[in-house]
Amino acid sequence: MLDVIRAAGTISRVGLIQATGFTGATISTVVRRLIDDGLVMEIGRAESTGGKPRVLLRLNHTSRYAVGVQLDHAGITYVLTDLAGSVVSRIARAGAGTAEPPAVVARMAREVRSLIDGAGVDPDRVLGIGLVSPGPLTPASGMGLTPPVMRHWEDFPLDQALSEAARLPVVLDNDATAAALGEHWSGVVGTSRTFAAVYMGGTGIGTGLMIDGVVYRGASGNAGEIGHICLDVAGPVCWCGARGCTEALAGPAAVVAEARADGRLARAAGLAKADDQQRIAADFAALTRAARRGDSTARGLLERSARYLAVASRTLANIMDLELLVLTGPSLASAGSIYLPVVRDELDRSFFARATHPIDVQLSTSAAAAPAIGAATLVLQTELVPLREGLRLPGRLGSREPASAN
Amino acid sequence: MLDVIRAAGTISRVGLIQATGFTGATISTVVRRLIDDGLVMEIGRAESTGGKPRVLLRLNHTSRYAVGVQLDHAGITYVLTDLAGSVVSRIARAGAGTAEPPAVVARMAREVRSLIDGAGVDPDRVLGIGLVSPGPLTPASGMGLTPPVMRHWEDFPLDQALSEAARLPVVLDNDATAAALGEHWSGVVGTSRTFAAVYMGGTGIGTGLMIDGVVYRGASGNAGEIGHICLDVAGPVCWCGARGCTEALAGPAAVVAEARADGRLARAAGLAKADDQQRIAADFAALTRAARRGDSTARGLLERSARYLAVASRTLANIMDLELLVLTGPSLASAGSIYLPVVRDELDRSFFARATHPIDVQLSTSAAAAPAIGAATLVLQTELVPLREGLRLPGRLGSREPASAN
Numbered sequence: 001m002l003d004v005i006r007a008a009g010t011i012s013r014v015g016l017i018q019a020t021g022f023t024g025a026t027i028s029t030v031v032r033r034l035i036d037d038g039l040v041m042e043i044g045r046a047e048s049t050g051g052k053p054r055v056l057l058r059l060n061h062t063s064r065y066a067v068g069v070q071l072d073h074a075g076i077t078y079v080l081t082d083l084a085g086s087v088v089s090r091i092a093r094a095g096a097g098t099a100e101p102p103a104v105v106a107r108m109a110r111e112v113r114s115l116i117d118g119a120g121v122d123p124d125r126v127l128g129i130g131l132v133s134p135g136p137l138t139p140a141s142g143m144g145l146t147p148p149v150m151r152h153w154e155d156f157p158l159d160q161a162l163s164e165a166a167r168l169p170v171v172l173d174n175d176a177t178a179a180a181l182g183e184h185w186s187g188v189v190g191t192s193r194t195f196a197a198v199y200m201g202g203t204g205i206g207t208g209l210m211i212d213g214v215v216y217r218g219a220s221g222n223a224g225e226i227g228h229i230c231l232d233v234a235g236p237v238c239w240c241g242a243r244g245c246t247e248a249l250a251g252p253a254a255v256v257a258e259a260r261a262d263g264r265l266a267r268a269a270g271l272a273k274a275d276d277q278q279r280i281a282a283d284f285a286a287l288t289r290a291a292r293r294g295d296s297t298a299r300g301l302l303e304r305s306a307r308y309l310a311v312a313s314r315t316l317a318n319i320m321d322l323e324l325l326v327l328t329g330p331s332l333a334s335a336g337s338i339y340l341p342v343v344r345d346e347l348d349r350s351f352f353a354r355a356t357h358p359i360d361v362q363l364s365t366s367a368a369a370a371p372a373i374g375a376a377t378l379v380l381q382t383e384l385v386p387l388r389e390g391l392r393l394p395g396r397l398g399s400r401e402p403a404s405a406n
Numbered sequence: 407m408l409d410v411i412r413a414a415g416t417i418s419r420v421g422l423i424q425a426t427g428f429t430g431a432t433i434s435t436v437v438r439r440l441i442d443d444g445l446v447m448e449i450g451r452a453e454s455t456g457g458k459p460r461v462l463l464r465l466n467h468t469s470r471y472a473v474g475v476q477l478d479h480a481g482i483t484y485v486l487t488d489l490a491g492s493v494v495s496r497i498a499r500a501g502a503g504t505a506e507p508p509a510v511v512a513r514m515a516r517e518v519r520s521l522i523d524g525a526g527v528d529p530d531r532v533l534g535i536g537l538v539s540p541g542p543l544t545p546a547s548g549m550g551l552t553p554p555v556m557r558h559w560e561d562f563p564l565d566q567a568l569s570e571a572a573r574l575p576v577v578l579d580n581d582a583t584a585a586a587l588g589e590h591w592s593g594v595v596g597t598s599r600t601f602a603a604v605y606m607g608g609t610g611i612g613t614g615l616m617i618d619g620v621v622y623r624g625a626s627g628n629a630g631e632i633g634h635i636c637l638d639v640a641g642p643v644c645w646c647g648a649r650g651c652t653e654a655l656a657g658p659a660a661v662v663a664e665a666r667a668d669g670r671l672a673r674a675a676g677l678a679k680a681d682d683q684q685r686i687a688a689d690f691a692a693l694t695r696a697a698r699r700g701d702s703t704a705r706g707l708l709e710r711s712a713r714y715l716a717v718a719s720r721t722l723a724n725i726m727d728l729e730l731l732v733l734t735g736p737s738l739a740s741a742g743s744i745y746l747p748v749v750r751d752e753l754d755r756s757f758f759a760r761a762t763h764p765i766d767v768q769l770s771t772s773a774a775a776a777p778a779i780g781a782a783t784l785v786l787q788t789e790l791v792p793l794r795e796g797l798r799l800p801g802r803l804g805s806r807e808p809a810s811a812n
Binding site for chain 2: 219221230242315319323349
């Protein structure tokens with residue numbers, strides 16, 4: 001229900017009946033509860049179309065807030081969103097780096113508090129924290145198989161630790177899934193309800209999938225791993241153990257490794273030494289700037305990566321029969337304009353169902369912040385979707401507020 | 407509702423309330439209608455557990471039937487199933503070959519009639535025909551992009567033509583999707599509700615996907631095209647226009663082409679000439695027999711194909727985060743025992759979320775008939791699923807029977 005109101009902007013009770021198929025009595029009861037709870041407000045009457053003017057409803061945007069945190073080795077992004085998923089405040093801080101997880105978590109709790117205080121928001125109105133990091137994730141126990149730069153986080157109970165330190169409920173998910181949600185709530189998705197967010201993070205590649213407006217997670221929350229599909233059976237061995245993975249051929253870490261090995265390019269772009277894993281994201285951005293300045297070697301490396309990503313995107317599109325791909329994530333925030341035409345061209349030429357329908361490819365308008373925004377919307381969805389089903393009122397995640405009746 | 411009754415075997419009204427969450431009043435009304443319509447019958451009372459003994463319900467299996475037809479160039483398989491999806495009768499006839507579509511359709515109509523008559527079933531009890539063929543499909547206009555052996559079927563209005571010729575409603579779908587449904591209704595799937603049927607047909611490769619017990623079709627009904635994902639960016643060009651597709655590297659047509667090019671093997675296995683596209687399925691079966699007899703070249707070719715299929719299966723599993731893969735389809739009916747260990751081994755070693763959960767790989771117990779069974783269940787689902795939602799009674803598809811009230 002709240003999602004319908006949010007999507008509509010303003011809507012009458014009659015409009016809600018038409019949009020949801022619920023009876024008038026159900027709509028009345030639920031709207032009454034939403035108003036009592038301060039989540040929805042009446043904002044006057046629509047112009048009469050003959051009958052009795054209808055009272056318009058809209059979300060009370062500032063009634064609740066959510067924090068979204070994207071944790072990566074190269075940077076931590078924090079956003080505070082209102083109930084509608086609009087970003088109220090955003091800060092970027094140093095990444096996890098090589099520090100021990102408990103120290104990083106303690107710092108994150110302080111940074112979350114400073115985000116909320118800095119925005120002048122009452123902490124009691126914050127529903128919780130959505131925390132996203134590179135997958136795969138095991139629910140309630142943090143990261144299982146971890147990428148090399150975050151290996152020391154393996155099996156660390158991330159959500160529990162942050163929840164205790166920040167004294168807020170924490171929902172954990174992977175960054176690519178959150179990016180899809182972020183695009184759905186605030187991005188270029190428009191009316192497409194079945195799409196993938198192709199996500200290039202600080203070092204890796206993944207996708208978040210939405211089917212008919214709902215996140216598709218798979219059996220264990222690890223769907224969409226296009227970073228670990230095989231594009232070349234004779235390709236290099238990936239950290240995951242398989243051969244010829246997209247990430248090993250085309251991920252930021254692979255591109256940067258090749259660039260660093262080219263002495264001329266490494267000097268021209270100011271890249272770090274070969275084994276500096278902490279500087280991968282920074283060097284990928286530096287490489288992108290070099291390509292934009294006209295360095296043909298840099299451009300060649302990025303275009304080669306783009307061709308692999310394009311083939312992986314086609315695989316994804318052929319398996320899922322998608323309407324839309326959104327290119328997003330920190331690395332595509334900088335290099336998106338190089339990748340977009342290559343991916344578009346590949347799908348125009350080779351998408352299997354192209355005779356039936358085209359597939360649209362768009363560059364995110366919020367590629368750097370999409371995962372953190374999505375993380376915050378995870379909290380909103382966790383809290384608000386049950387309401388839509390009439391099951392319960394907010395307070396479930398919150399340990400400070402008693403759950404409302406029902 | 408019918409699906410719940412079917413899955414349960416026998417169930418009481420109270421059991422239905424517990425299983426569906428509907429109110430007692432709704433259950434009473436719907437069950438009354440199902441009984442009036444002859445679809446469900448009361449079969450006595452359960453043993454008392456203290457209270458009033460409960461009346462048990464079960465499907466009236468013989469109240470309705472459905473025809474499933476799998477059309478391929480190499481063979482046409484027909485099944486007649488009862489309301490529970492159990493096969494009552496099954497016949498196999500010559501494939502579409504090079505004959506013109508209208509002639510094939512006329513023959514199919516005769517063969518459908520002889521299937522029904524041969525089983526002694528009242529034609530008025532047949533709900534319709536589910537027709538499946540290699541994809542991709544454009545709804546209501548037959549096959550769009552067609553595999554080489556069926557190119558002359560492109561844009562032929564298959565469903566409409568067969569419906570007119572057989573005077574029965576026709577539901578069209580692709581063979582791999584139908585195979586997944588067939589496995590779900592009658593196969594090795596068990597309690598797994600999110601799985602893929604990896605389908606190797608007469609010449610091609612595809613998959614049917616089920617998510618949480620429902621077929622996943624994608625934006626245009628063409629999801630699951632693992633035959634046309636890239637396993638080798640420098641691989642051979644496929645008929646679909648892309649390079650290094652699974653089908654071009656590992657499909658029956660590719661395996662048979664390699665085998666025919668080996669003079670010694672071609673003679674030993676009795677294979678047709680290089681350009682005989684109509685004998686591909688037969689030659690693939692001959693090659694399988696040669697491998698079983700100990701011909702190491704034949705076995706080597708099949709195992710190489712199995713390794714490619716295994717990598718494609720891993721891609722599918724990593725994107726969808728599946729619980730189960732079922733190997734099925736005519737070619738795997740003969741060669742499944744060679745493919746199964748290779749696919750299993752690949753997923754045991756390299757499935758990305760293996761730290762979180764294992765992925766099961768099973769060989770279908772009805773690999774040859776699964777698509778035709780699935781085709782028949784398409785009819786049952788089209789007719790019966792709306793009933794479960796209380797929307798309408800059977801008769802919608804039937805042009806001969808007036809639709810029941812409501």
